[in-house]
Amino acid sequence: MTLTVAAAASLHEVVVELDSLYRIEHPDVAVRATFGASGALRQQIEQGAPVDVFISAADRHVDALQRAGLVDARSRRVFAGNALVLVVPSTAGANVRGFRDLGSPAVRRVAIGAAASVPAGEYAEQVLRSLGIADEVAAKAVYAQNVRQVLAYVERGEVDAGIVYRTDAQASRRVRIAAEAPPATHAPITYPLVLVARRPHPDETRAYAAFLLGPRGREVLARRGFTVP
Amino acid sequence: MIDWSPVLLSLRVGLSALAVIFVLGTLAARAMTRRHFPGKDVVDGLLVLPLVLPPVVTGFLLLVLLGRNGPVGRFLEDVFGVRLLFTLHAAVLAAVVVAFPLMYQSAKAAFQSVDTRLEDAARTLGAGEARVFLTVTLPLAWPGLVAGTVLSFARSLGEFGATVMVAGNIPGETTTVPLAIFFLADAGYLRAAGIYALVISALSMVMVVALNVWTRRRRPGWMRR
Numbered sequence: 001m002t003l004t005v006a007a008a009a010s011l012h013e014v015v016v017e018l019d020s021l022y023r024i025e026h027p028d029v030a031v032r033a034t035f036g037a038s039g040a041l042r043q044q045i046e047q048g049a050p051v052d053v054f055i056s057a058a059d060r061h062v063d064a065l066q067r068a069g070l071v072d073a074r075s076r077r078v079f080a081g082n083a084l085v086l087v088v089p090s091t092a093g094a095n096v097r098g099f100r101d102l103g104s105p106a107v108r109r110v111a112i113g114a115a116a117s118v119p120a121g122e123y124a125e126q127v128l129r130s131l132g133i134a135d136e137v138a139a140k141a142v143y144a145q146n147v148r149q150v151l152a153y154v155e156r157g158e159v160d161a162g163i164v165y166r167t168d169a170q171a172s173r174r175v176r177i178a179a180e181a182p183p184a185t186h187a188p189i190t191y192p193l194v195l196v197a198r199r200p201h202p203d204e205t206r207a208y209a210a211f212l213l214g215p216r217g218r219e220v221l222a223r224r225g226f227t228v229p
Numbered sequence: 230m231i232d233w234s235p236v237l238l239s240l241r242v243g244l245s246a247l248a249v250i251f252v253l254g255t256l257a258a259r260a261m262t263r264r265h266f267p268g269k270d271v272v273d274g275l276l277v278l279p280l281v282l283p284p285v286v287t288g289f290l291l292l293v294l295l296g297r298n299g300p301v302g303r304f305l306e307d308v309f310g311v312r313l314l315f316t317l318h319a320a321v322l323a324a325v326v327v328a329f330p331l332m333y334q335s336a337k338a339a340f341q342s343v344d345t346r347l348e349d350a351a352r353t354l355g356a357g358e359a360r361v362f363l364t365v366t367l368p369l370a371w372p373g374l375v376a377g378t379v380l381s382f383a384r385s386l387g388e389f390g391a392t393v394m395v396a397g398n399i400p401g402e403t404t405t406v407p408l409a410i411f412f413l414a415d416a417g418y419l420r421a422a423g424i425y426a427l428v429i430s431a432l433s434m435v436m437v438v439a440l441n442v443w444t445r446r447r448r449p450g451w452m453r454r
Contacts, residue, residue, distance in 0.1 A: 043417045109315060114398065116416035142315050143398040145415065153397075157297045158314050 001201060002030045003208055004050055006041040008057035008191060009146035010165045017220050022211055029204055037146040039117025045070060045196060052205045055079050055193045058119035062192045075195035077213055081227035082189045083166040084123050084181040089157040090174050096161050098179045099127060103136040111142045111153040111162035120147035123186045124163035130185035151175065167225040231424055234401045235409040239386050242317065242405055246324035246385040251378055254332030262340040280330035284390025287327055292394045295319065320396040320403055324385035331384055332377040339373020372444055379440045383433045
């Protein structure tokens with residue numbers, strides 16, 4: 001039997017690791033994982049993609065599915081939390097030391113997630129707006145399809161800076177954190193987990209979700225730099 | 230209100246790519262139909278390769294070459310201070326590479342169908358090679374060249390796989406119609422994506438129908454055979 005989990009791109013390593021642990025405990029259940037921008041995954045679920053568990057990087061996308069009656073509202077839990085950071089290529093000089101430096105002419109290109117579907121891009125826009133530099137940065141923005149693409153652009157040095165989650169930055173040796181966004185400048189970053197409604201294996205899905213939300217899940221999340229509820 | 234910038238960008242990419250493709254494709258096809266040299270089949274294969282390769286593979290190769298850490302990308306940055314990636318030039322280059330084989334193939338077929346005796350006749354009458362090419366070969370091969378032009382333009386207009394790898398998604402700068410469709414659909418804006426899909430379908434349809442009408446009206450000798 002196969003379950004499918006659709007998770008925000010920033011959870012890639014966490015979910016892969018937890019799935020391999022789950023397989024040891026439950027050899028009869030195969031878990032298939034798919035990753036992408038939360039908005040794109042929500043779109044796929046809306047179009048009827050066979051997904052059992054959805055972990056989004058923003059509440060908005062789960063709210064929408066809930067309003068459409070596509071997910072089981074009672075199953076909704078907070079899986080993890082994160083922070084937003086500004087990263088530069090690890091080889092870069094020290095001219096980007098904070099979000100406000102993004103306005104300087106030395107910064108030519110900034111990678112940001114496309115806010116419509118990428119929560120990290122949405123949080124980034126909130127930060128830039130709170131700091132009053134949204135328009136200046138929009139003029140030099142390259143919009144990525146998910147937060148890991150932002151990270152890849154910065155790693156390869158194709159852009160001068162990018163805005164990603166703290167955990168993405170920590171997992172990469174090719175980027176350096178230039179600054180962390182003050183929590184007051186954006187909505188709290190939490191990852192809601194929810195079960196998709198009317199799926200063929202509700203009991204196994206609940207058991208799998210309970211495992212993700214349980215002590216093993218919290219342990220893996222904490223080790224990889226996420227905050228745990 | 231529909232944002233026309235993706236359409237204008239696609240047209241700019243298509244026309245710029247076409248200018249390059251028309252010249253390169255015609256010259257390459259001419260050289261490959263008249264010259265014989267060792268390894269010709271391999272060269273021909275390389276020229277046609279982007280047609281059979283998945284566009285995303287072509288894009289990946291361009292990314293590796295043109296990126297800041299790639300050989301060409303580093304050269305351009307060090308010598309000219311130019312960054313190609315995430316610019317419209319990168320989109321044009323992707324379109325040129327992907328659509329070139331269509332022009333090249335059509336032009337090659339057209340040149341092959343030109344009766345060499347007519348060219349020889351012109352030579353015996355004292356015409357130089359350039360004059361033979363411009364006044365005999367080119368007019369005879371014209372229908373094939375036009376077909377190649379239309380096909381490669383349509384292909385450039387719709388290029389996605391390679392473009393998304395090298396040009397990125399910068400609204401108003403590199404977001405062409407296919408990219409806009411992909412990103413809009415990805416974000417759930419199916420209506421807006423649908424409008425662009427209609428626009429590009431209509432454009433492509435008009436071009437292909439116009440080409441059909443044009444070739445039928447002409448009834449050139451090489452197609453009747």
